[in-house]
Amino acid sequence: MKPNQHDDNGWKTRVPNVDVRVVVFTVSDGRLWVALEDRGNHRCLPRGIPSRDESLDATATRILANQMAIPERYLEQLYSLSQVTDGEWTVSVTYLGLTIAGTAERPSNSTVWFEAEALPEPNHVDLNIIQYGLVRLRAKLGYTTIAFHLLPPCFSLSELQHVYEAVLGRELDKRNFRRRIHAAGILEATGDARREGSHRPARLYRFRAAHDADTYLTPAWAANNERETTAT
Amino acid sequence: MKPNQHDDNGWKTRVPNVDVRVVVFTVSDGRLWVALEDRGNHRCLPRGIPSRDESLDATATRILANQMAIPERYLEQLYSLSQVTDGEWTVSVTYLGLTIAGTAERPSNSTVWFEAEALPEPNHVDLNIIQYGLVRLRAKLGYTTIAFHLLPPCFSLSELQHVYEAVLGRELDKRNFRRRIHAAGILEATGDARREGSHRPARLYRFRAAHDADTYLTPAWAANNERETTAT
DNA sequence: GCAAAAGTGTTGTGTATACACCCATGG
């Protein structure tokens, strides 16, 4: 039995611990990465305990900002599950997070990035959560503009395509991809171009204001219904 | 302050209560209904407290079976949220459930069904959950076979179409609907027909074995990762 | 001039939509 277990007075076995765990993805170098927290002898998903006065979304943001020094660009709740591990009963609320590679000002030394295809030995629960997060992320690429959040405000179409390819794990046809993006009407050209090699410069784009389409499967009310209410 | 609040010893404000709430839909009489629990002075979503030795899915099933006498056919987790209501901090894990109208053997007298379009005065949190459940159900009609669970094992194509129409809240074209269903290859004719009025009898169908496509956005591991594990 | 990435169109194929009439039965 571990010290913080209180089977004797009974309450600790009847009320679960609640934690929030976040699967943060980023794309860098044409590959997809997942942030894990380095706890010396093992690595696990960034996690933390919600407090009474914040929403679960806010908890997830706080975990990333304070513990991992990761400035998150996008957060979406994934799934909740109950587990008993080493005698501790925990209900975990899991989140999918996206960020831009290399945007942390002072990278936390407890944050380590792993390629999504070559993860180390996280526990089974965390591994399942990561895999499910990837399933959701891949699915959402198809019908939302979620990929925005993996890119800086200004980018080329090739960069955008590389993000899609890194997440999906397969190559896409350049012409079909560009047609689809243009048809969606979500980009506007900045007018600038970027010269970065012995080849034709790339035109740069930014996303238009209305990014809201990707809150599709996330209930709109989830962000702000977490304050005091009166009804039961 | 309510009696079960323990601000003085501190732990109750630092560990939330956890409950599970289920939005159960059924289709009957061409309309969509939601089950609420009648608590005398108010009505709310069926809810209950998870216990240590069961998964959250199992909690939801138990709530429906024991409290509401509703035999659920389908369950899918919706969303989790944290709220402080009347001084009580609660993390609620919400579920979408489907059932077949009139299948309860001994209907519970605390279960009342309301039309989804004409709900009474549930609290705001529950109302939001119901609306979000409906959004998810509608979305899933399009790309899964979730509607199966709102019908008995044997049914006519018109009955199936009526279910779609009741959930979506709009009429569908009969020929396009039937073509789509047939093209999906998920039905097989029983060979029987049903005579039930002064008109041509309807051929009856059943669903083929492979219903699993609707576990799409629900992680496959969610059902059975809830037992004791060893790693952190 | 050549290597390297940017950029551009057409064609076929499948999928969704709109739409109107005949069929089988009970009374």
Added chain:
DNA sequence: CCATGGGTGTATACACAACACTTTTGC
């Protein structure tokens, strides 16, 4: 024979996949 719901096909528009070459630049 008629009212009622069951059952069927076609034409059109749109979305998606396959596919190859020209452009601009740095060196």
